[in-house]
Amino acid sequence: TxxxxxxxxxxxxxxxxxxxxxxxxxxxxxxxxxxxxxxxxxxxxxxxxxxxxxxxxxxxxxxxxxxxxxxxxxxxxxxxxxxxxxxxxxxxxxxxxxxxxxxxxxxxxxxxxxxxxxxxxxxxxxxxxxxxxxxxxxxxxxxxxxxxxxxxxxxxxxxxxxxxxxPSAWLARGLAREYMTYAEQSYWQRYWGQQGVVFPLGASPFRAPQASTSPVRSQGDALLLRFSGGAYKPWLRRCSAAAVLAAPRCGRSTVDCASVWWQFLSPRLIRAIEATETDASGALLLSATSGRTCVPEPTLVSSSQQTTDADSAAAASAGMGMNGTKVEVLGYFEDPITGKKMVRKRVSRLVKRFVDHGVQPR
Incomplete structure (x- = not known):
């Protein structure tokens, strides 16, 4: 019903x-x-x-x-x-x-x-x-x-x-994202480290070691997978080498998260999800598999931020931040709440902080 x-x-x-x-x-x-x-x-x-x-x-x-x-x-x-x-x-x-x-x-x-x-x-x-x-x-x-x-x-x-x-271990979300925030990296490195497991988590691509098609609870695998948070939906094709490299990675074998999704869904069902037109009787007009939309090409930063980011990168190459603090530009990511493109930096202080343009770090 x-x-x-x-x-x-x-x-x-x-x-x-x-x-x-x-x-x-x-x-x-x-x-x-x-x-x-x-x-x-x-x-x-x-x-x-x-x-x-x-x-x-x-x-x-x-x-x-x-x-x-x-x-x-x-x-x-x-x-x-x-x-x-x-x-x-x-x-x-x-x-x-x-x-x-x-x-x-x-x-x-x-x-x-x-x-x-x-x-x-x-x-x-x-x-x-x-x-x-x-x-x-x-x-x-x-x-x-x-x-x-x-x-x-x-x-x-x-x-x-x-x-x-x-439990937090039940959930793996953001599996359509390109980037992982610094706070997420810190949390998951600590989470896995407490279990004696080390995973090389970086800003990009997004990594979810706990996302598996056959979860093992004793290993901390997730029971709910959400392909949310970004443009890399699993039913979209990766049409370039850059898109393949930027795609989010799932499981300990670091496969494209799309391969996890396809374990549970048939191509016909995916085409039905994508269908936007119906015939005269109201039946969905399924798109051809070869016609599936390509995922957007990965982009590092929006044009509105190029000046600020260029200044930050120049300062980083000199070993100094915009306020005189030593800084290293690590890359860019999209904030999951606002959708805004941001710069990720590593700041040499007693505590590493994540710096968002225009927002004072906590």
């Missing part, structure tokens, strides 16, 4: 989003309407985005114990401890510092199990809507103002204390 929100409800949601300068189609934000369209007798639902693969029995996630928790939990989420909330939120803001810990782990905002009764009882959809967009309540709440215009940051804030965290 396929259920969708009524057009009138979507139109009303669209008006609310437009009023705070959010231009996203409300249909693409199911957390704002899902509680209203599923049958009242349904107690739980499992949300899995189209770019995800669940490698365990769904009942293990669906049956997560939410009862008897304080405060009451309305969702089970897949934790991601390579990202912390203070990288997304202004932890000094009253709405954050009084209720949240800056060191709390982030989690995936697309894949989760919802307790629908608790979700509707506590008005979670409305609470998420309160933090979406540009208005007085969100002023200076986010590290990057653009975070207010996506669903990710509001969901993290609202569900931080209202969700049961499934």
């Amino acid at each position: 396929i259920v969708t929100p009524q057009p009138e409800r979507l139109a009303k949601l669209g008006s609310k989003l437009a009023a705070v300068n959010v231009n996203t189609d409300p249909f693409l934000i199911p957390l704002l309407w899902i509680g209203q369209v599923l049958p009242a007798e349904m107690q739980r639902t499992l949300l899995l985005p189209a770019d995800s693969i669940l490698l365990t029995d769904a009942r293990e996630v669906f049956g997560a114990a939410l009862r008897g928790k304080e405060p009451p939990k309305v969702a089970a989420v897949f934790e991601d401890c390579s990202q912390q909330l203070d990288a997304i939120f202004n932890w000094r803001h009253p709405l954050f510092i009084n209720k949240h810990a800056r060191s709390s782990c982030a989690f995936d905002d697309g894949a989760m199990m919802l307790d629908l009764h608790g979700w509707k009882r506590d008005g979670i959809s409305d609470k998420i809507l309160e933090f979406l967009g540009s208005h007085s309540k969100t002023a200076e709440l986010f590290q990057q103002p653009s975070a207010a215009f996506t669903i990710t940051a509001p969901v993290l804030l609202v569900l931080d204390k209202r969700s049961l965290r499934l």
Whole structure:
């Protein structure tokens, strides 16, 4: 059975989003309407985005114990401890510092199990809507103002204390990205190092050693794979040597993450996903395999940053940073929250820091 929100409800949601300068189609934000369209007798639902693969029995996630928790939990989420909330939120803001810990782990905002009764009882959809967009309540709440215009940051804030965290080891996400942030590198090197395993993690290509088609829990392999975060979707062809080299790598054998995806999906199904046209009867017109779209060619930096980055590179070649600190330019990456191209640097101080143009390092 396929259920969708009524057009009138979507139109009303669209008006609310437009009023705070959010231009996203409300249909693409199911957390704002899902509680209203599923049958009242349904107690739980499992949300899995189209770019995800669940490698365990769904009942293990669906049956997560939410009862008897304080405060009451309305969702089970897949934790991601390579990202912390203070990288997304202004932890000094009253709405954050009084209720949240800056060191709390982030989690995936697309894949989760919802307790629908608790979700509707506590008005979670409305609470998420309160933090979406540009208005007085969100002023200076986010590290990057653009975070207010996506669903990710509001969901993290609202569900931080209202969700049961499934272990970080269960999740491997960002498997369509070119780059790994310095914070992610540090976390995963420490994570694997504590188990006596060393992986050469660099800025590029993105690496996810825990992403395997046959996960072994005792080895820390992920149970949920998400091909999210970038342009390297597995159903897109790698049409050049540069694209092949930049493609994200999965597993201990460092294969292109696309090969993991294709283990579970037939070419016909992929063509159906890509199909955008129908015939007169409404049937999908499947594209030919040879006609699959190519992944975008990898780019290091946008033209708007070339001057700044050239200056940084010149300073690095002289052994000095823009503020006189010794620095080495390592490469570039795309911020997963804002989509902004950034420079990655290694700064010679007591602690290595990740420096984002225009944002003071923590």
